[in-house]
Amino acid sequence: MNKRALTGALVMLATVAYAGAAAAVDLLGVVERSTDHDADLAAFRAGSRAAGQAVPKARAALLPQVVGGWGRAYNSVVTEGLPNTHYWQSGWTVVLTQPVFDWSKWTTYRQADFVAARGAVDFARARQAVILRAVEAYFDELAAEDEMTRANDYAATLDLHLSELVRKRRVGEATVIDVRDAEAAREQAQLQQQDARDEVHLKRLALEHLTGEPFEALSRVSEAAGLPGLSPPDVESWASQAAAHDYTVQQKQVDHHIAELEVEKARAARLPVVSLTASHTPAGAASGYMRPTTTTTAMLSVTIPIFEGGANTATIDEKLALQDKAQDELVAATRTAGASAREYWSRFHAGVARVDVLSRVVQSSQAALDATKVGYRVGSRASTDVLRASEAYFANRRDLIRARYATVMALLQLKAAAASLDVDEIARVNELLLNGAVGGGIVADAEAGRKPASAEVKQGVAPADARHSAPITNMQPALAEADTRRPKFDADVLRALSAIRP
Incomplete structure (x- = not known):
């Protein structure tokens, strides 16, 4: 090959390598494409814009x-x-x-603030749900690809072992039983390879469905990547934050105040x-x-109004019942949010401990596999010992891979329960996983200058045994302090809540 041809080949290889690297999509890219593509999220965005017109419409009735x-x-x-x-x-x-x-029209005007806030909260909640789905799909495909790599490595190891057994069988150093055991293990490994390929295909289809476009590959997680940190470390701080700020709780708070004003509108008919x-x-x-x-x-x-046949009395009773329903739903949502935060906190800490243990187990099982192979070569270990050691090592490696992704997912679900999962948070996790950043970690929104969690619960949501929730305007100071690191789309929620008139 002459110099010109060699140079052209090198340029082509460099171009292909660059194109492959450029085609790789990281976690942040998947999340951004999913939020841009999701039609349900677009519908919530349009619904939020429509809900924002409740205030000028209600004001027009007073002019x-x-x-x-x-x-x-x-x-x-x-x-x-x-x-x-x-x-x-x-x-x-x-x-x-x-x-x-006209007290009914004036009450409708006051109620319009909550209608606009409801639309903003609905959109923020839908966006966070899309982010969670995208993250889960991303990690699912990475786990499937890692499982395929593990299955291929396992099959390659068994191939080498089977080849060595066949060679030893020819010279009379191995038995037919050893060969048959290795062949059975090899067939099982081939089945695992097929299952892994099918799983990768299905996960890729699911991810492409979320993003709306195909892509070549996903960015791999760095070997030096550590697990994100958690601050504050205690579970009750997270549970309190979730009970005060979870988007479902905020929805139910707004619904309760809307129900209260519906009762006032019904009474205004008199x-x-x-x-x-x-x-x-x-x-x-x-x-x-x-x-x-x-x-x-x-x-x-x-x-x-003098006499309406009892219709107004029935309407008032109906609105009072709906107000009680909204209050009960608020209490249920508050309890569920706190319980979810505790569950994800426990999963995250259990996952961290599991990853730590599995990391040591993988190292130990790899050392055991190497020692078993040496022992087999010198005759102190049997072929079945090698097969068992190989299966144990690759099974532990698979469990470690799954545990790492599950732990990161539990942390992001915990952030979502506290209504603080946003694109900025995804960017920090993405940087940590891809580049192996040290320190930093993932912290709670309430880390700096926050009020005590118990104070937020008193301000943001009614206690479980209360019959009436605190005014949503009292929740604004806690939200404003907790959301100094929130993304731009949550500013719509804060703006809508701060616009509510007492």
Whole structure:
């Protein structure tokens, strides 16, 4: 091969290698593509925009309403004993209506703040759910690929062992039973390889479904990567944060306040309604006049409900029952959020301990496999000992791989339970896993300058035995302090909550 051809080949290989590296997608890339592609999330985003219009709509009902119109009419007047009169009448009119006192409309205006906040919370909760699904799909495929690598390595080890047994069988140093055992183990390894290939294919399809596009490969986790840290370390801090900030809890808090205002609206139906109406009709448009006549009228009207057949009483009782339902759902969501945080905290710490133990077990089983192979060569170990040691080593290696991913997933689920899983958090985990960053770790949003967790629970959510939740406006200081490191999309939630009028 001449120098020019060699140079071209090297350039081509470098180009292929660069293209393969560029095609690899990391955890952050998968999450960003999933959030951009998810149609349900787009629907929640549109729903949040629609919910944001509740405030201007409700405010418009309290402002003056001006209606203008133009018309042309033909009049025919027949009066006995008088000449018949026929004439055309045309012109325009303006009518102004201003509510003076309507407690139902005013309550709807106050309620609109919570409707807008509900839309923002729904969108933030949906986005966090998409992030979790993307992370889970990413780790599922990595685990499937690692399992395929393990199955291939296991099969290669058995191939070498079987080849050595066949060679020894020819010279009479191995038995037929040894060969048959190795062949059976090799067939089992081939089945594991097939299962692993199928699993990789299925996980890849699931990931492509989430991201909406195919890709060549995923970025591998660095061998130097450590597990993220956890701060604060105690479980009750996380449980308190989840009970106060979990998105489902925030939804139920908003729903409860909406239900309270529904009761107030139902009671407002018993109150009088005062309205001011004014109209102006220029000359030529006054109805009933033969000659052009200009009319201007203004009227203050009071409507007082007297008897409605018991419908209003039934409506009030219905809204009170729905308010109790919303309160019970809030208590249930608070308990569930705290329990979920405790569960994921326990899973994370158990996972850390399991990874530590399995790391030592893998090292020990690898040393045992190497020693067994040496013993087999010198005749102190049998072929079945080599097979058992090989199976133990690769099984421990598989368990270690799964435990690492499960531990990271438990941590992210814990962050989600506290409503603090965002793209920035994913970026930190991504950097830690790919580059093996030391220190840093993953910390709680409440680490710096936070109020005690018990104070947040008192401010953010009612205790389990309370019949009425605390006003959601009292939750804002805790949220503002806890969310100094939150992503931009959660700013919509904070903005909506801070806009709620007392």
